[in-house]
Amino acid sequence: DTEVTQTPKHLVMGMTNKKSLKCEQHMGHRAMYWYKQKAKKPPELMFVYSYEKLSINESVPSRFSPECPNSSLLNLHLHALQPEDSALYLCASSQDSGENTEAFFGQGTRLTVV
Amino acid sequence: QKEVEQDPGPLSVPEGAIVSLNCTYSNSAFQYFMWYRQYSRKGPELLMYTYSSGNKEDGRFTAQVDKSSKYISLFIRDSQPSDSATYLCAMNYGQNFVFGPGTRLSVLP
Numbered sequence: 465d466t467e468v469t470q471t472p473k474h475l476v477m478g479m480t481n482k483k484s485l486k487c488e489q490h491m492g493h494r495a496m497y498w499y500k501q502k503a504k505k506p507p508e509l510m511f512v513y514s515y516e517k518l519s520i521n522e523s524v525p526s527r528f529s530p531e532c533p534n535s536s537l538l539n540l541h542l543h544a545l546q547p548e549d550s551a552l553y554l555c556a557s558s559q560d561s562g563e564n565t566e567a568f569f570g571q572g573t574r575l576t577v578v
Numbered sequence: 579q580k581e582v583e584q585d586p587g588p589l590s591v592p593e594g595a596i597v598s599l600n601c602t603y604s605n606s607a608f609q610y611f612m613w614y615r616q617y618s619r620k621g622p623e624l625l626m627y628t629y630s631s632g633n634k635e636d637g638r639f640t641a642q643v644d645k646s647s648k649y650i651s652l653f654i655r656d657s658q659p660s661d662s663a664t665y666l667c668a669m670n671y672g673q674n675f676v677f678g679p680g681t682r683l684s685v686l687p
Contacts, residue, residue, distance in 0.1 A: 470621075495673070506666055506677035507622065520673050554621050561673040564610045564629055569621040 467491075470555050470570035478578055479545060485573045487538040487555030493568075495561035496538040498530060499554040501572070507554055513538060514561035545577045581605055584667055584678030593687050597654040601667035601678045604648065610670035611643055613652045615663045616680070622666055626652065657685045 468489045477483050487496065495514050499507035512520035513532040521530075527549075529541040538555055552574050556567040584601045591597055599613075610629045614622035626641040628634045634641045642651040654661055662685050667678040 468621075497675075504680075506679050507675075509674050512673045514673065552619070552621075556675075563670055563672065565670060566610070566612050566624055566627040567668075567670075567675050568624060569614075571621040572619075574619065 468555055468557055468568050468570035470553075470573050472573060473571065474574050474576075476576045476578060477542065477545065479547070481545075482541070482543045484542065485540040485553055485555075485575075487540075487570060488536055489557040489568070490536055491557060491568070492535075493557035493559055494535060495558045495565075496532065497556040497558075497567065498528075498538070498540050499556060499569075501552040501554055507569075511540075512561060519561060542575075545575075547577050550576045581676055582667065582669060582678040585681055586679055588682040588684055590684045590686060591657055593657060593659060593685055595657050595685070597657050597661070597683060597685075599652040599654075599665050599667075599681050599683070601650050602648055603650075603669060605669075605671065606645075606648065608648075608669040608671055608676070611641070611650050612668040612670070612675070613639075613641060614666040614668060614677075615661075616666060617663045625665075659685050659687050661685050 498510040501507045511530045531539040552572045554572045555570045558565045558567045612627040613625045616622045638655045640653040664680040666680045
């Protein structure tokens, strides 16, 4: 099973709302990632969790708050977003966060901020 | 200069054609290479991965790596309309995956 499951698939939220994106994998992977992808652009790294600890934050605004409750789950909490934050948010996992490993992606959450 | 270059296309081919997709990279520290297929509004799907120079084959797909030239390729044989998607090359570096901009492929029936 190489599946990464993301919920919800679609989300529309106002600029004053608080919402959360969820990601789950059962491959025993110890690294999990959040990427943001705008239309016709490649995915851009936001956060990396390695062994449930935040190891990379790519200078992401504080209105995005990641959380890794356990080795299988990854959340992204959203608050006071801007319309330009509308994008496809992708979760990925890999065996570990070192080199020589491949990443498996979920289907993404398509977020629209109104 | 971007770390990973890829012709964005669009690339249109007739059904049954052999498709060649390519990426060049500048960082010689990249050692692990992947190809992803992404359908519109979906997440990237891992097609192939390799860490050595040479060819790796899986069904209709062949991945080729030339580290001396910093050049990687993906060949698709007997292309099908269902292969129409954006193809992203990616390289593993530290705790990140660096992506090329993607090539949009259309296979016409």
